[in-house]
Amino acid sequence: MKKTLLILLLGIIFSCTSNDFTDPNDPKFGEIEDGIGGEEEGEEEVNADVVIMVDATDGVDISPEIFGVNNDWRLVPDNTFSAFASTLGTIGSTVVRYPGGWESEFYDWTTNTTPRWDKSPDTPGASIETLKSNVSNYSIVLPTEEAMITAVGSSQYNLAIANLKTRAKQAINMSGINSVNGGLVEIGNEWWLQWAGGVSRSQKLDKYVNIAMDLTEYIVSEYPNRKFKLLINGDYTQPQEFTTMKNKFTRGYGAIDGVGLHTYTGYVTDSHNIADLEERIKECADNFNPDKNFKYLSEWMPSRDYNERALYMEAANIIPDIIHIYARSGAQAAAYWPPINSPVPGLGITNWNYSKVFPTGQILGDMAASYKGKSLKTTSNKVHLAAALQDANTMVMYITGAKESGKKVAVKVNGFTINSIQSVERFVPADYNDTAKAEPYLTETASAQISSNHVVVDVNKEGLYQIYKIVVKGN
16 A cells, blocks of 8 residues: 555656646647637636627627618519518618619619619619608618719719709619618718729729819708718728828818728638627728717628628628627728629528528627627637627526537626626527528527536537527626
8 A cells, every 4th residue: 555655756756857848738739729718816716618708897788770781772672672671670670771772873863873884784773762662771872873974074074963963863862761760871982992083993983082072072062951871981901091081180170970891801801801800890980070979880791701601690790790899899880792692692681572681681680689789899719709798687698609619618707796697599590401591590509507607508519500598697
């Protein structure tokens, strides 16, 4: 017995003085990602594969207007728009961008047609009268293309500007946007992607600024007591261009209330990376005017090209992360595109006749109903977390598993003591063997546990691309 104890003692001594370290942070074990396993010193250890965090002391007000939708005038005919609007209502859409994107540059408000547009549909989309009959909250886009294709200061430019002023007044008057609560008016749509006579990007920017100044001065003179916000349009991936616009905007600068940005984004891209999204949104608005920096993300989606072709339920897994970033950036409004699935199959909210809501629409609708109050600071790792404090005693979490293999996930909650779990729902693909299937996701009742002020749940145990929605009570 004494011999055995001696051997054990020697073994312990040699193991403590050996160079054969077992510290998992030792370089020979490779990079250790923050938040995996264990707890900080002095805290009770929670058994989990991944630990992510939420800080209830760091909250940003969530604007309900970030759950808007960009109309598709070409694909939503006038005679079915009421059904389309009804479907948008079921998912809690809060604002509709009208007439839409590119069609806005060619749209004739008096005839409900798109002259000179190469994608003009055989059946016109919703007229402004139809829009107002079915939607109470909307934004409008004023055209710039007619002047963008001319040389600034030329007779052609001056004629085009006169036409654009007329069209701007028609749009504002016919839309009734001045009486819409929080009405938004964007000047132009994606100037940086327009042909603009085949000139360079910097020359396009120069043209756009001149057009925007001319239209701004005119609008301010025509509507001195306007209630709507007036926004310039720009590329969020180039925040420095908003500084350039500010410096060039020598007339009507103080009348611009903020920016319209098209925040197509993803995880697998340098130019449009989600990791840079929040900071870029803030920079664009502040670079133009830090004192009047309304942020309208008037076109957005989790782009297929930047997300390894993620479709349907796969794409839905990205949306809580994006919405969370929008809220944290202080965005006041946003409009998802495409509403109809056919332009970008796999990312549309609904099918062609609005009879089926796809996963992107489902998760937007769920968040519109539940992701409210204050958006809380989160730290994600392998799986992502969006969290909001609905009120002083209720917190909602969206945990997205994406393509991460099954993990026991612990959400560490700071600044809020969890008393109970109110509900746990699990949104899962219609078919785990085909997570990009063109079908709505399924909703299941699931379970989670509380451990040392952590919420612990198994994510992706049954298959990939699960989304967990957990509501907890506390104080």
